[in-house]
Amino acid sequence: MGETLEAIWKKRASAFYRNSMPYVGYMLRSGVPLVLFLVLIVSAVYYTEFIKQVPADFPAVAAGAVLLTPVVAWSPLRTWLQPADIVFLMPREAHMDAYIRRSFRHNLPGGLALAGIVLLLFWPVRTGAAESADAWKPDLWITLAAVLVMKAANSLSAWRERQAAWPSARWALRLLRWFLTAWAAAAWLAFLPWKAAAFTAVSGALWWAASRLAARQRFPWETLIREEGRTMIRYYRFFGWFTDVPALGSAVSSRPYLSWLSKLVPLRRQSTYTYLYSLSMARTELGGMLLRLTLLGMLCCYWLGEAAWLGGWGTAAAQLLFLLIAGLQTSSLGSWHQYTVWRHVYPLPEKQRLHSLIQVDRLALLIILLLLWLAGSLPLLLQGKPLAAAAAAAAGAGYILLLRPRRLTKRVLADDGDD
Amino acid sequence: MAEAFAEENVLQVSHLVGGYSPRRPVLHDLDFTVRRGEMMGLIGLNGAGKSTAVKHILGLMAPQQGEVRIRGVKLEEQPERYRGAFAYVPESPVLFEELTVEEHLRMTAMAYGLQEEDYRERSEKLIAEFRMGPKRGSRAAHLSKGMKQKVMLMNALLARPDLYIIDEPFLGLDPLGIRSLLERLVEERERGAAILMSTHILSTVEAYCDRFMILHQGRVKELGTLAQVRSSRGAEGQSLESIFYGIVEESDADGRNA
Numbered sequence: 001m002g003e004t005l006e007a008i009w010k011k012r013a014s015a016f017y018r019n020s021m022p023y024v025g026y027m028l029r030s031g032v033p034l035v036l037f038l039v040l041i042v043s044a045v046y047y048t049e050f051i052k053q054v055p056a057d058f059p060a061v062a063a064g065a066v067l068l069t070p071v072v073a074w075s076p077l078r079t080w081l082q083p084a085d086i087v088f089l090m091p092r093e094a095h096m097d098a099y100i101r102r103s104f105r106h107n108l109p110g111g112l113a114l115a116g117i118v119l120l121l122f123w124p125v126r127t128g129a130a131e132s133a134d135a136w137k138p139d140l141w142i143t144l145a146a147v148l149v150m151k152a153a154n155s156l157s158a159w160r161e162r163q164a165a166w167p168s169a170r171w172a173l174r175l176l177r178w179f180l181t182a183w184a185a186a187a188w189l190a191f192l193p194w195k196a197a198a199f200t201a202v203s204g205a206l207w208w209a210a211s212r213l214a215a216r217q218r219f220p221w222e223t224l225i226r227e228e229g230r231t232m233i234r235y236y237r238f239f240g241w242f243t244d245v246p247a248l249g250s251a252v253s254s255r256p257y258l259s260w261l262s263k264l265v266p267l268r269r270q271s272t273y274t275y276l277y278s279l280s281m282a283r284t285e286l287g288g289m290l291l292r293l294t295l296l297g298m299l300c301c302y303w304l305g306e307a308a309w310l311g312g313w314g315t316a317a318a319q320l321l322f323l324l325i326a327g328l329q330t331s332s333l334g335s336w337h338q339y340t341v342w343r344h345v346y347p348l349p350e351k352q353r354l355h356s357l358i359q360v361d362r363l364a365l366l367i368i369l370l371l372l373w374l375a376g377s378l379p380l381l382l383q384g385k386p387l388a389a390a391a392a393a394a395a396g397a398g399y400i401l402l403l404r405p406r407r408l409t410k411r412v413l414a415d416d417g418d419d
Numbered sequence: 420m421a422e423a424f425a426e427e428n429v430l431q432v433s434h435l436v437g438g439y440s441p442r443r444p445v446l447h448d449l450d451f452t453v454r455r456g457e458m459m460g461l462i463g464l465n466g467a468g469k470s471t472a473v474k475h476i477l478g479l480m481a482p483q484q485g486e487v488r489i490r491g492v493k494l495e496e497q498p499e500r501y502r503g504a505f506a507y508v509p510e511s512p513v514l515f516e517e518l519t520v521e522e523h524l525r526m527t528a529m530a531y532g533l534q535e536e537d538y539r540e541r542s543e544k545l546i547a548e549f550r551m552g553p554k555r556g557s558r559a560a561h562l563s564k565g566m567k568q569k570v571m572l573m574n575a576l577l578a579r580p581d582l583y584i585i586d587e588p589f590l591g592l593d594p595l596g597i598r599s600l601l602e603r604l605v606e607e608r609e610r611g612a613a614i615l616m617s618t619h620i621l622s623t624v625e626a627y628c629d630r631f632m633i634l635h636q637g638r639v640k641e642l643g644t645l646a647q648v649r650s651s652r653g654a655e656g657q658s659l660e661s662i663f664y665g666i667v668e669e670s671d672a673d674g675r676n677a
Binding site for chain 2 (some may be wrong): 082091093094164165219222
């Protein structure tokens, strides 16, 4: 008797896709595909305009590295492993190679395709940029081959990273890998192939040497199970934008640099929910998402502000856009702790729930607005364009202080009415 | 000779230093063996390092120093022999929500390479003994916590490994379940299996374990039979419980004075 590990892999993969199908249906009906399609058309139009006349001072190499690094370095691996496997699959560890190979076969082709597509889309910018106008133009096929090889190498290196026994070593190796990948990507866009190849080879060797320093496990069960859990939660959170997804638990990180926020909440009964919500926001994936979104937003707003695009109104619009997206994210807080058993076990101040929710939501968005504004509008002020800067602040504040509490209240009351 | 020695010591932990970060080890120089036909109790307060020790033995964590051998081999030397030599029962039951009780047993039989015939005979016996007959076709999602724990134990017992690693087995079990488990563990010990059992129920350790180890702040404070520990501490006639309290208070006092 014996079900092969590959058969188990297949069964789990098809179970995942079967379970996801209904959500895809909801997604299609939500109008998101239409919006995506419109965005695609509009950006295609802008992009074709852009590549017809790439500005002389456009930093094509840097832009290319920024575009290529994430698609080349990011190497997810679906393993479908779960906590029970420590008991039921671990005895078969010696044969897990076939199982993991199946995972690689699942993830790598998509990764290669994505990296290739990004390079092909970016290529006209590189060849059109002035940097290469005079002396030398990189060869598409050589660069494409290099990108694909780097992608495959990253995928294998990511496996070695997962094997590292200490979390600190894992992080250090990942950081180094992303950094070297960014440099290597830039090298292939900027230098002659033999120079870029030499640079890439040295980078690879350096990373390999570094990876040998850390103690490694043969099969990193716990790391893989944790990673799979996180991926699963991300998928369900994504589906959660379109419909209710049965709670799947949520990934939690400690984020000590955000803990001070909850310490500001005074120890008194009516603040119980404020305390709970602020901690939930800081520690769960929502906090991570807001952090990433804010950083990305700050970067974009800064660029647009520095360039004073559309007389400064570009950055103002971008600040509002990022604030609205952040608001969409924090809205999910409304359904949190709604069905928690603690509502019935602890004497929680039920009437304060909505109030606390609005309070935490408001504070988080105000902080995000402040950061976006500092990044985007400060350059405007320095350039003597106060109008757009003031308008961004006023519109943002209006949204957070006036519009938002009403919407949240309506939403939460509607949810409660469903009970 | 080396082979005979290795066979006698089913589990051999030598000078193990471990934890998640080399800068902050949780275990300090852990050194012990569990022999064939021996039940070893692992006791200690919450946070004493019991779970970390178990994770190192399972090979889920890599030793910073020292080594762990099961049936004479290290995990990286012969993963198949190492992994196939033990069954593990975690502190809180981990099951596949979508599988039934019987399907879990079947999966274990596959993992440990049991023959169809053995699987049928053993699983029937276990299902009867743990009174899970009416639930054999139920999915794990529909079982109570105690029943889930029973399923974990049944799976471990089904494999009849050389070594059992059992973390807090009595949580959530009803009195009959506890009795079945202890009876089966005694049988397994007589068969020659080695058992490492971590628990807070000191009376059980005292009654059933051949030897025990008291872990405190990641160090072995006492190791041996009850008689040996009593005489080493000059605590003749005392129960394991009072010896344990004595050790904890003593090292806490040392910690304060240091």
